[in-house]
Amino acid sequence: MRKEFREYRRNRFIIYTMTTLPIIFTALPVISLFTIQSSADPTQVRTQVAITLLLLLIIPVVLPATIAAYSVIGERDQGTLEPLLTTPISREEFLLGKSLAATIPTVAVAYGFFLVLVVAIRFGASSVVSNAVWQPAWFLAELLFAPLLALWSVWVGTAISARSSDVRVAQQLGTLASLPALVFPLLMSLQIFKPTATVAVVVAVALAAIDVVAWRIVSKMFDRERLITGASAVTMRAEAGT
């Protein structure tokens, strides 16, 4: 994991992309929430707050997806996958290292920007907005959903990375395939489920269950031979000129 963090630090492109998206997803809603007057209809305010907070949950979905999509195919591209797999490292250790390296910074970024948002609203927005945001359900939702959504994205990204032969395809597919997990927070944001602490916990449990299933599937997919011969098949095709 330390190795992954060092690589992020030395690759400014990763840091820029990790911070640009959250800045956009925080700045735009803050601006829109700041424009709401105290006299605004509370129902409309609640809806706007819900959508804003949903936008924030896109951060832990999108960011780890691109990082995880690079995790296996990136090693293969650098030629480090084979030396890595000939060490005694188990697939669980490999996957855990890769997943934590993608999840921890993403969750830190998501929590950080959520904190910035709520503090800014507390001191800068009207009381009706502040009251709508400062609800235990939203805090619990952010606290629980961010890591769970990030883990889902990591498993999806890793699965795609293990099967892809092109980094760009893996990253685009990874991002796209991780979006369906947003359906649960979306149902809360659209008030289809009333956003209460209980609903947040139940949704979190559902997400956790999905994460466990995804982990099991990815773990099974992570087969040394498949990872290696996938690369060699590409090489052989290239050598044969087909």
Next chain:
Amino acid sequence: MIGLWRSPSEPSRPAAPVSNPQWFARRRYGFGVRPRTWQGWSITAVAAAAVIASVVGPKTTAREILLVGIIALYLVIAYRLGGTKRFAPPNERSLDEEEPTPLEIAVKDPVPPEIYGSQTPHEIAEAIVSHTGKFAVQTDDVVPADSIIAVRHLTKQFGSRVAFEDVSFNVRRGEVFGFLGPNGAGKTTTVRTLSTLVAPTSGTAEVAGIPLDGKHDVEIRQKIAVMTEVPGLYLRLSVRENLVFFAGLYGYRDVQPRIDRALEAVNLTSRIDDLCSGLSKGLRQRVGLARALLNDPEIVFLDEPTAGLDPVASLEVQNLINELRARGVTVFLTTHRLDEAEKLCDRVAILNTTLRTVGRIDDLRQKMFRKSILVATAEPLTDPNQVFSTIEGVEHWSLDGAGGYVVTVADVRSVAPSITRALVAVGANVLSIVEGHHSLEEVYLELVGAVG
């Protein structure tokens, strides 16, 4: 006759790791777990008490959160402490469970009493293994006592495509073993198979005395190192950071002395803090070799280590291979460069999907080519047939340019003086009489090129 692969004089295989009894057993289907030991039952009892306590308490949101938390925590603990094998009735063994050991088979399917003629544990084990057919090969495939890699009838297929087929050879401890063959011959797949990355389709092998059976892969990987054509380094990290990372994967705690030793071996101590992206290809290859030495491997697999290197860098790598040999490390060298193989290897194998030959290069030459003497004279002989055909021991002669003759003989040492005398007798101005030398390239082309 069927016999044991390993000779009785060799050290016994390391015992399979014995796993501690797990506190929980995972069910065959779904996420469920059940307690299996008293520790598991204790944890379950505590969790059940906590659930009951929170249910009977006042109805609040916090209680619901607490309930979910207790259940989630219990499941996490139970799952973490659960057995690696899923729980299933004996007649419903999952496909991904380990195969029964030869001993288990023997217990289930008793060996006929006549096989137990021997009394020692080794002989009884041999009888069981022979009876069950595990790791058994024909005894005419001789395995030398100092064998560190023993491959028997190994085949790897990817679907209908055969990567290599029915390959058998031994590599002796401490030798540099060359593995040669054209592109697509199956060399790299063989290395990947022996380094546990790819499972063989059929056949058996032992690497560093450990059976290549899918159950001992981690043990094998502890004792080997692989360096591919691409050094496989993280270019954004420094040499030290790369080596620290890989040393960590072997579970070493105090890695610095190992890194220092490895870098010293490849003469790269002064570049320890350089970023790998700033190193030349030759230096990266040296770092790759240092990485391969981190775990003090018994066997180093080098797959085309000098491909794409300039002559100076190639020479450096070749010197390092010689140093590995001097340190007693067995080197399994895959290469296209026949001059390199000829210079470095104690023995070579030539593969073209099937194994064409294996042995010492000199032995191969002798086996494949007739002995010859090369004669050069200042002027062409007037009647060379008269000179050469009358000499006892000369089998054939042919022209090799103006004044050049290739004389095929039965024995160089006995015929060369006769040829010299005959040439002097006819007044020839002899420039040279030397023994004909066939390069490894000629051996290779004879075995692979002609077929291709």
